[in-house]
Amino acid sequence: MTIPPPAIRRLRGYASDPSLSISLSTMQVNELVYQVKWEQLEERSKGSHATWPQGEYLEIVDYDPATGKFYCPVDLDDPHLLAQDGLAPSVSNPQFHQQMVYAVMMTTIKNFERALGRKVQWAELIGRGKPKTSKGKRDEVPFGFVPRLRVYPHALRQANAFYDPTKKALLFGYFAAAPANVQLQLPGSTVFTCLSHDIIAHETTHAILDGMHRRYILATHPDTRAFHEAFADIVALFQHFTFPDVLKHQIAKTRGDLRRQNILGQLAQQFGKATGSYGSLRDAIGSYGDDGVWKPHIPNPDDYSTVMEFHARGSILVGAVFDAFLSIYQRRIERTMRIATGGTGLLPDGELHPDLVDAMAETAAKVAGDVLRICIRALDYCPPMDITFGDYLRGIVTADFDMESEDIHGYRVAFVEAFQRRGISAPGIKSMAIEDLLHELNPRGLQPGLVEQLGNFLRTVKENVGYLTDRSKIYERTKDFIRGSTGLHKQLEAKFLSDEGKFSELTGLMFPGDKAACEKQGLEYAYLTTKNASYAIGNVWLANRVTPSGNIVNQVIVTLAQKRGVQFKVDDKEDTVSVDEKGFFVPDKVITRDKRGPNHIIFGGGCTLIFDLDTLTLRYAVKKDIDDRARMIRQFRYEHGMQFDDSETYFDNRAMNSLSGPFAFMHSHALQKKGNHGH
Numbered sequence: 113m114t115i116p117p118p119a120i121r122r123l124r125g126y127a128s129d130p131s132l133s134i135s136l137s138t139m140q141v142n143e144l145v146y147q148v149k150w151e152q153l154e155e156r157s158k159g160s161h162a163t164w165p166q167g168e169y170l171e172i173v174d175y176d177p178a179t180g181k182f183y184c185p186v187d188l189d190d191p192h193l194l195a196q197d198g199l200a201p202s203v204s205n206p207q208f209h210q211q212m213v214y215a216v217m218m219t220t221i222k223n224f225e226r227a228l229g230r231k232v233q234w235a236e237l238i239g240r241g242k243p244k245t246s247k248g249k250r251d252e253v254p255f256g257f258v259p260r261l262r263v264y265p266h267a268l269r270q271a272n273a274f275y276d277p278t279k280k281a282l283l284f285g286y287f288a289a290a291p292a293n294v295q296l297q298l299p300g301s302t303v304f305t306c307l308s309h310d311i312i313a314h315e316t317t318h319a320i321l322d323g324m325h326r327r328y329i330l331a332t333h334p335d336t337r338a339f340h341e342a343f344a345d346i347v348a349l350f351q352h353f354t355f356p357d358v359l360k361h362q363i364a365k366t367r368g369d370l371r372r373q374n375i376l377g378q379l380a381q382q383f384g385k386a387t388g389s390y391g392s393l394r395d396a397i398g399s400y401g402d403d404g405v406w407k408p409h410i411p412n413p414d415d416y417s418t419v420m421e422f423h424a425r426g427s428i429l430v431g432a433v434f435d436a437f438l439s440i441y442q443r444r445i446e447r448t449m450r451i452a453t454g455g456t457g458l459l460p461d462g463e464l465h466p467d468l469v470d471a472m473a474e475t476a477a478k479v480a481g482d483v484l485r486i487c488i489r490a491l492d493y494c495p496p497m498d499i500t501f502g503d504y505l506r507g508i509v510t511a512d513f514d515m516e517s518e519d520i521h522g523y524r525v526a527f528v529e530a531f532q533r534r535g536i537s538a539p540g541i542k543s544m545a546i547e548d549l550l551h552e553l554n555p556r557g558l559q560p561g562l563v564e565q566l567g568n569f570l571r572t573v574k575e576n577v578g579y580l581t582d583r584s585k586i587y588e589r590t591k592d593f594i595r596g597s598t599g600l601h602k603q604l605e606a607k608f609l610s611d612e613g614k615f616s617e618l619t620g621l622m623f624p625g626d627k628a629a630c631e632k633q634g635l636e637y638a639y640l641t642t643k644n645a646s647y648a649i650g651n652v653w654l655a656n657r658v659t660p661s662g663n664i665v666n667q668v669i670v671t672l673a674q675k676r677g678v679q680f681k682v683d684d685k686e687d688t689v690s691v692d693e694k695g696f697f698v699p700d701k702v703i704t705r706d707k708r709g710p711n712h713i714i715f716g717g718g719c720t721l722i723f724d725l726d727t728l729t730l731r732y733a734v735k736k737d738i739d740d741r742a743r744m745i746r747q748f749r750y751e752h753g754m755q756f757d758d759s760e761t762y763f764d765n766r767a768m769n770s771l772s773g774p775f776a777f778m779h780s781h782a783l784q785k786k787g788n789h790g791h
């Protein structure tokens with residue numbers, strides 16, 4: 113008799129990090145069993161060395177460059193480990209560290225796949241195999257599928273962790289604690305970032321987001337880097353609500369009022385305390401003052417226009433999303449509260465009845481799950497580059513509307529209000545009313561027959577790719593459908609580019625005509641394909657999603673992008689910048705920065721198109737116009753550290769970028785401040 117493989121693998125781990133296991137109030141809820149999808153981990157041949165866990169998405173490499181040491185691998189398929197849900201949580205056991213990283217990363221991936229209705233793919237390798245130019249610049253040619261992220265649990269002796277987008281790797285550091293006082297953490301004790309649920313989930317999210325929108329790593333606006341950070345924190349935060357014991361414990365402790373201080377809204381407990389704070393590193397609802405007393409955040413409508421450092425700016429967005437969650441939760445427990453209190457809404461003193469705690473926890477978990485799903489799905493409704501918080505809000509509202517046109521629980525209103533309280537707006541729209549924030553449904557302009565033909569083509573893509581489960585096959589087949597002689601590129605070119613400028617209007621791309629006309633506008637001419645300006649098809653994603661009311665939605669999301677070189681006229685005395693209308697240049701033809709001078713940028717535009725396969729209609733087109741002068745000037749000012757958007761704040765983007773590598777969990781600038789704080 114053959115026994116089918118199990119559906120899940122159970123692995124013990126920390127809900128937060130080791131620091132909560134040494135506190136009496138939280139120790140009993142800090143250890144839990146992660147349930148990750150079962151997969152066959154790399155088999156090791158008999159007699160040879162065991163290998164580190166290597167599955168469909170991840171490859172753990174436990175090499176410590178500081179000591180030149182390889183740590184012994186954990187064999188998660190060992191029958192003894194399988195029978196006891198993996199190794200017991202332990203700070204001193206590197207094999208447990210490998211298990212913890214694996215469990216949390218796989219949990220994060222699962223949450224994305226559920227929300228997106230498709231498999232997670234890592235960002236592809238770009239430009240490998242192409243010769244470097246004399247300046248070491250590589251051509252931006254997509255090249256190659258990345259099956260697995262490489263994960264190094266003990267990569268650095270540093271109070272930090274990184275996603276490295278060029279190496280497709282996650283690097284976790286470890287360091288000696290330097291707490292503000294000994295009650296918070298033993299000074300000198302070792303803190304492993306790879307044992308923190310929040311840090312692992314955060315870095316994994318950076319990698320997944322990079323796989324979805326690779327242009328989001330370009331710092332073209334104060335919001336873009338901040339968005340990457342904020343989104344990574346949002347995912348880590350809302351995953352807290354999927355741990356039932358912690359959730360009930362905190363609901364009981366706060367008597368159901370999650371606006372009070374609680375660990376669900378806090379990130380990186382041990383890391384924060386070990387680097388000189390009184391509490392967690394980041395807190396979505398409050399913070400400790402210099403007196404060591406925790407106070408709730410009061411949102412300020414000036415925040416968005418004044419706070420520019422990207423981690424701090426990111427926390428505005430995290431605060432907004434968490435605030436929206438709290439409002440929805442509060443509204444949804446009102447009825448439970450009335451029933452529990454005989455209509456008064458006033459809870460009696462003393463401990464809450466466990467049934468009431470259960471009911472509240474159930475609601476909190478449901479709402480948190482909804483919010484996490486909406487926040488992830490919103491990425492499919494965002495432009496492919498230059499994302500702002502306003503774009504994200506529009507993505508959230510539209511994604512939710514697209515799944516459920518009725519908003520009976522007021523989710524969308526809660527999001528809009530929370531964003532407004534922090535001064536986050538969406539430029540270019542009439543008002544912050546929901547109907548204005550929603551992207552236009554079924555945008556017109558293209559001939560209906562053409563849209564239907566394209567829809568039919570995309571349906572073929574779905575029929576051929578939709579049944580595949582192997583991620584490399586999904587990648588390769590999708591590429592074939594983009595490039596092939598009857599591929600999407602050809603489809604768009606044959607049918608749309610000639611459509612009297614309507615396609616340009618819809619997508620924000622430019623197709624000015626022959627070679628001379630393209631190059632005059634700074635666009636590359638495509639000899640072989642369009643016989644007009646070239647453009648890139650970034651993604652073709654199939655989404656097969658279940659709506660909250662149980663309907664199945666079949667969509668294809670396509671992103672298109674172009675870039676052009678833009679030159680500016682700058683008057684330092686007057687602090688004015690204008691686009692040099694004669695200075696557009698084709699980006700790949702830039703010889704050197706020196707020859708061109710500093711006053712230029714590489715500017716991107718394009719769109720995200722969402723097709724409905726059941727009705728063969730174009731549902732949404734979310735664009736960033738490649739010919740938008742105001743956006744060009746904004747990006748130039750930002751990249752050149754000039755006064756931005758008439759706000760009073762000056763900042764220097766280049767200086768900030770040089771402070772830490774991309775996608776550090778901790779910004780070194782902020783770390784210094786934290787480190788001094790409290791001494």
Ligand SMILES: [Zn+2]
Pocket residue numbers: 314318340341344775776777778
């Ligand atoms: Zn980060």
